[in-house]
Amino acid sequence: MSLVLPSSGRRVPCEQCPLRAMPSFRAFEPAELRFVSSFKTGELVAETGTTLMAEGAHSAHLYTxxxxxxxxxxxxxDGRRQILNYMLPGDLVGLQGSVIGEMQHSVEALSPLVLCVFQRNRLDELFRNHPGLGFDITWLAAQEERMLDEHLLSLGRRTAMERAAYLIAFLHQRAESVGLAPSRSLYIPITQMHVADTLGLSIVHTNKTLRKLAERKMIRWLDRACEVLDVEGLMELADWDGLPERTRPLI
Structure with missing residues (x-):
């Protein structure tokens, strides 16, 4: 895995950001948009498997x-890992390093991706002069905590099948909220090893569990992706009500 550095060029102006047109995200005030546009220094392009941030390292940037x-x-x-959460378009990356100074986790690209790059040393200016954006960052941090609470509940109390059903349904709903699965089947770019490292199961146990979901026609497992066939069935199996529908901030 390679650690990438941000490019300095800007390909997508904030004023023309495709995420801003989605109903999932709240609209910026004009002054907020002007600040975020100046806050952004460029974009980072990374391939699958790239390490974006490394545990123990200091990050000079914040990303969306x-x-x-x-x-x-x-x-x-010894190299064993626990996947904590997944990131999709609109998610803020690297806040922990920007606030605390040292990353307590690593971040890896699950697919080819593009990130907006922001100046870490202007974060105090954001909080001081744009309290609405400061609240947005606090909201995003609280939302991440809420999702981790759900994941911990799943790991601690659900059966292996229920855990897998919850994980796939969770990823489907998150992708759907940002327009990745509007009217067609969703292909989640994960391997069985990713699932095993998320659920805390052996790869053998994970394989057997996913096979049972496939036999129920809820998913179809491909080489490096999972096709979701029945998200309602997955939610029912996991006894999970799904994510609340609400507009959310976008930095």
């Missing part, structure tokens, strides 16, 4: 995922 999929994880000294 513009397109693609990524995931956050922590590792043990």
């Amino acid at each position: 995922l513009l397109s693609g999929w990524a995931f956050r994880y922590k590792s043990l000294p």
